[in-house]
Amino acid sequence: MDEFEYSLNQADLNADFFFVASTMNGSRAVERLVEPGASALCKFCGEPVKFTAKNRTRQVIANVYEKGTWNRVEHFHVDCYHHLGEPYGQPAA
Numbered sequence: 001m002d003e004f005e006y007s008l009n010q011a012d013l014n015a016d017f018f019f020v021a022s023t024m025n026g027s028r029a030v031e032r033l034v035e036p037g038a039s040a041l042c043k044f045c046g047e048p049v050k051f052t053a054k055n056r057t058r059q060v061i062a063n064v065y066e067k068g069t070w071n072r073v074e075h076f077h078v079d080c081y082h083h084l085g086e087p088y089g090q091p092a093a
């Protein structure tokens with residue numbers, strides 16, 4: 001299976017991943033509103049990246065590639081991601 005086919009299969013799991021994988025070939029980050037019911041843990045601080053109706057919370061979702069192949073998705077609070085020095089580049093809006 002080549003990398004592109006692999007990417008397409010993974011896209012069912014994560015729409016953001018599809019966007020990233022179809023346009024880029026390395027680890028990238030996107031910034032997104034947190035969806036209601038989301039329960040990802042921030043990779044940096046370990047706290048849930050939670051939806052709140054009051055604050056339209058934003059998160060950074062990073063698609064991490066290792067050796068040119070998609071490896072995993074990591075979630076961050078926007079502030080945490082910036083605190084880390086944007087390890088996967090500036091998040092695409």
Ligand SMILES: [Zn+2]
Nearest residue numbers: 042045077080
């Ligand atoms: Zn955090």
